[in-house]
Amino acid sequence: MTTTSQATTTKRLSLPEELILMLLNEETGYFHQVPGWDLNCAFVGAALAELSLISRIDTDEESLFLVDRMPTGNPALDPVLKEIEAEPVKRNTQYWIERLAAQAESIIDSTLDHLVALNVLQYHDGDFWTLARGTTQAGTLNGSSEGSGVEFVKTRISKAIFDNEIPAPRDVIIICLINTCDVFRFMFQLDDETEERIEFICKMDLIGRSMAAAVSHNLAGPLLQRSALTKGIPTVSLSKMAFNRHIRSGNLPALFAELAQQYGPVFQIKPPFGKPMVFLAGSNTNRWVHRRGRMYLRARDYFADFEKVYGAAGVLPALDGADHFRLRKSLSPAYSRKRLADQMDDLYDRARRHMAEWKVGESYPATGMSRRMINSQISPFMVGVDTQDIIDDLLKFKERALSVHVMKLMPKFMLKTPGMKSKAKIIETLLERVQSVHTPAQRAGRHRNLVDDYLSLHASDPQFVPESNLRFAFTAALVASAYLGDAFSFALYAMASQPELYARIQKEADALFDNGDPSSDAFTPEAIDVTHRFLMECLRMYPIVPMSMRHVMNSCVVEDYELPVGSKVVIAQTATHYMEDIFPDPFKFDIDRYLPSRNEHLSPGYAPYGLGTHTCLGSQWMNLQLATNVLMVAHHFTIKVDPENFKLRFNPIPSMKPSKKLKFRIAERRRELKV
Numbered sequence: 124m125t126t127t128s129q130a131t132t133t134k135r136l137s138l139p140e141e142l143i144l145m146l147l148n149e150e151t152g153y154f155h156q157v158p159g160w161d162l163n164c165a166f167v168g169a170a171l172a173e174l175s176l177i178s179r180i181d182t183d184e185e186s187l188f189l190v191d192r193m194p195t196g197n198p199a200l201d202p203v204l205k206e207i208e209a210e211p212v213k214r215n216t217q218y219w220i221e222r223l224a225a226q227a228e229s230i231i232d233s234t235l236d237h238l239v240a241l242n243v244l245q246y247h248d249g250d251f252w253t254l255a256r257g258t259t260q261a262g263t264l265n266g267s268s269e270g271s272g273v274e275f276v277k278t279r280i281s282k283a284i285f286d287n288e289i290p291a292p293r294d295v296i297i298i299c300l301i302n303t304c305d306v307f308r309f310m311f312q313l314d315d316e317t318e319e320r321i322e323f324i325c326k327m328d329l330i331g332r333s334m335a336a337a338v339s340h341n342l343a344g345p346l347l348q349r350s351a352l353t354k355g356i357p358t359v360s361l362s363k364m365a366f367n368r369h370i371r372s373g374n375l376p377a378l379f380a381e382l383a384q385q386y387g388p389v390f391q392i393k394p395p396f397g398k399p400m401v402f403l404a405g406s407n408t409n410r411w412v413h414r415r416g417r418m419y420l421r422a423r424d425y426f427a428d429f430e431k432v433y434g435a436a437g438v439l440p441a442l443d444g445a446d447h448f449r450l451r452k453s454l455s456p457a458y459s460r461k462r463l464a465d466q467m468d469d470l471y472d473r474a475r476r477h478m479a480e481w482k483v484g485e486s487y488p489a490t491g492m493s494r495r496m497i498n499s500q501i502s503p504f505m506v507g508v509d510t511q512d513i514i515d516d517l518l519k520f521k522e523r524a525l526s527v528h529v530m531k532l533m534p535k536f537m538l539k540t541p542g543m544k545s546k547a548k549i550i551e552t553l554l555e556r557v558q559s560v561h562t563p564a565q566r567a568g569r570h571r572n573l574v575d576d577y578l579s580l581h582a583s584d585p586q587f588v589p590e591s592n593l594r595f596a597f598t599a600a601l602v603a604s605a606y607l608g609d610a611f612s613f614a615l616y617a618m619a620s621q622p623e624l625y626a627r628i629q630k631e632a633d634a635l636f637d638n639g640d641p642s643s644d645a646f647t648p649e650a651i652d653v654t655h656r657f658l659m660e661c662l663r664m665y666p667i668v669p670m671s672m673r674h675v676m677n678s679c680v681v682e683d684y685e686l687p688v689g690s691k692v693v694i695a696q697t698a699t700h701y702m703e704d705i706f707p708d709p710f711k712f713d714i715d716r717y718l719p720s721r722n723e724h725l726s727p728g729y730a731p732y733g734l735g736t737h738t739c740l741g742s743q744w745m746n747l748q749l750a751t752n753v754l755m756v757a758h759h760f761t762i763k764v765d766p767e768n769f770k771l772r773f774n775p776i777p778s779m780k781p782s783k784k785l786k787f788r789i790a791e792r793r794r795e796l797k798v
């Protein structure tokens with residue numbers, strides 16, 4: 124029953140929307156695992172059934188035909204309606220399911236977007252969705268004031284299958300589709316009687332029956348599920364690669380882009396000692412990793428030996444599936460933009476105190492100067508202590524551990540040298556230092572930090588976040604600060620080497636800071652338009668993390684190449700940053716790429732923060748911190764590249780940074796630093 128006030132706003136969810144809500148698994152932030160083709164068929168079935176229920180199409184035994192061409196206003200349904208209208212020959216339902224299944228992803232995407240717009244679902248970075256716990260939920264939308272969208276649909280369905288209530292025609296269709304996807308058993312505990320009832324319901328409605336028959340018939344068509352004609356993965360010639368100009372300059376993304384141009388989007392490199400590595404490089408492979416990767420690739424294997432060095436097992440970057448989603452969700456406030464935005468005064472203060480040490484006329488090594496400035500902020504914000512005295516050792520140890528256990532470039536004993544053993548002890552120093560200031564009395568009244576969040580998680584579920592994982596968790600934040608430090612050094616280089624852009628950034632900085640320190644709200648897209656586009660271009664040309672490693676856990680076909688179970692995969696997600704068809708003239712630093720008229724970054728080809736479920740959790744925090752630091756340097760100083768004719772080269776292992784030879788000279792202090 125709808126009340127009068129509801130009646131004006133009540134809008135029924137479409138069948139594809141209800142199907143998504145039924146398939147959503149809140150524990151993983153994604154759908155119950157349904158093989159891709161089956162899921163596609165089910166969604167097309169839902170779209171066709173909805174069009175039929177709202178009398179736009181009709182079906183009989185032989186054909187599916189248009190009844191009314193008037194658009195529905197639903198972005199998931201109208202393209203389907205148009206396609207049916209444009210077809211000159213009458214076709215049957217099964218034909219349409221087969222034909223449209225290839226485009227089902229766009230139906231799924233529009234459906235998800237629509238549910239987010241309706242505030243039924245909430246979107247999370249990394250392509251996760253959960254139910255929005257807001258007020259406008261599907262229950263209300265469908266005329267009930269109780270429960271969330273999922274609960275509402277689930278209640279209706281469970282009444283039909285358990286309580287023998289006669290289901291409405293649309294519920295019959297939903298039941299058929301879910302049954303065809305074979306996911307009822309993940310949602311409810313089924314006994315023989317219920318299964319019989321489900322089968323019975325599936326036969327009750329003609330539309331539902333024909334959709335389900337067409338879907339299940341397609342499920343049986345193995346040729347459609349996977350291309351039988353997979354190609355052999357080409358192997359890169361090591362001798363030719365050795366002479367590649369990008370190997371010499373250390374520009375890995377440009378190297379991968381060139382290899383993809385020569386060998387195609389999937390190629391392998393066979394190192395003389397060690398397992399072959401399959402590389403994915405291109406816009407389509409990026410899209411595949413982002414949307415589908417979670418079902419076939421996992422992070423656990425490549426990370427296992429590395430985390431063990433810290434005594435840990437199952438830390439965030441090493442987790443997959445439901446555990447990963449749960450931990451990521453619990454930690455996202457700790458890495459959010461808001462956490463930093465609430466502490467802007469402290470951020471300005473720390474930045475000024477650090478810059479006050481710079482002397483006009485002096486030159487400083489780019490990497491050290493930038494990393495130290497960023498760490499002087501990240502360390503107290505994330506772990507509550509200063510670590511300037513130990514950060515270099517922590518980083519050296521981590522880089523060695525990565526080279527030994529992830530890149531496999533060095534033998535294991537290289538991590539046990541006397542120098543490394545003493546650096547390993549610094550991890551204990553950090554742990555003790557952090558623990559000593561995280562007593563309840565000392566933390567009272569302070570902004571929460573990452574350590575507070577980890578300690579609460581550990582206290583509430585010590586099996587999920589054991590004490591043995593904390594060493595890694597605390598060090599990782601500081602180690603990641605080196606990534607931001609390196610991004611900062613590239614930004615300073617790009618600014619110092621392009622005076623015209625430097626002047627435009629200075630103008631924005633002066634407008635923001637001339638009348639006192641701005642609040643984070645002042646960093647609007649208009650106020651920092653140039654700085655924002657400048658930083659986006661820095662992350663395109665100089666991506667700090669150019670690739671990610673994974674292992675294949677389920678065999679799969681990508682761009683017609685089969686990846687067998689157990690293969691080692693390198694996702695070269697930033698190869699696209701140097702591909703001409705995505706970023707024309709890719710070696711040109713051009714901040715106008717991001718103007719609305721060009722929007723070159725709006726594709727999976729722009730991926731400085733990674734792809735899919737492990738996308739950088741700190742990216743929003745990073746963007747604010749990076750912009751603040753760049754603007755503050757621009758406001759207070761003119762810096763120059765030293766030597767002036769320096770030609771940028773990269774030091775790319777284990778992550779991208781400028782070569783050691785780059786320095787910055789403090790040419791001018793533009794105004795006093797009030798500390």
Ligand code: HEM
Nearest residue numbers: 439440603604606607610667668671732733737739740741
């Ligand atoms: C500009 C600097 C940074 C860049 C370019 C960057 C990039 C990335 C990338 C590409 C990944 C995905 C790795 C993978 O797929 O295996 C990642 C993951 C992650 N990053 Fe960042 N990162 C940056 C700075 C930071 C900082 C400073 C922090 C926190 C202090 C941070 C927190 C994280 C976390 C927690 C993850 C793991 C997310 C997960 O596994 O679910 N990042 N980052």
